[in-house]
Amino acid sequence: MKTRIQVLSVEHKQGRSKTGNDYSLDICQCVVHGVDEATGAEKMQIGELMLPKNHPVVTPGMYDGEFGISVGQDKKISGRLLQLYPVSAVQRVMQTSAIPAAASKV
Secondary structure, three states: EEEEEEEEEEEEEEOOOOOOEEEEEEEEEEEEEEEEEOOOOOOEEEEEOOOOOOOOOOOOOEEEEEEEEEEEOOOEEEEEEEEEEEHHHHHHHHHHHHHHHHHHHO
């Protein structure tokens, strides 16, 4: 599943957990761009996204996020980020200009 994500900032955190294990992770402050299924209107949500280990460097900008499914130690099924792919300015212009053209054909 792919989702359009706008990364606003990236924060690197590292330290030692309560169990004594060292950790190092990158957390992105993001806006998730989607569509409300009931109304068809654009829907934006704000949240944090933890990057997987060894993920390429992320800077503020627009990305397509590819997500997968994982099962945690507690047996709960959840989504997890696989990769963020930068969206070029050309792709954004093409997508925004294609929406009115498609809507006018209805």
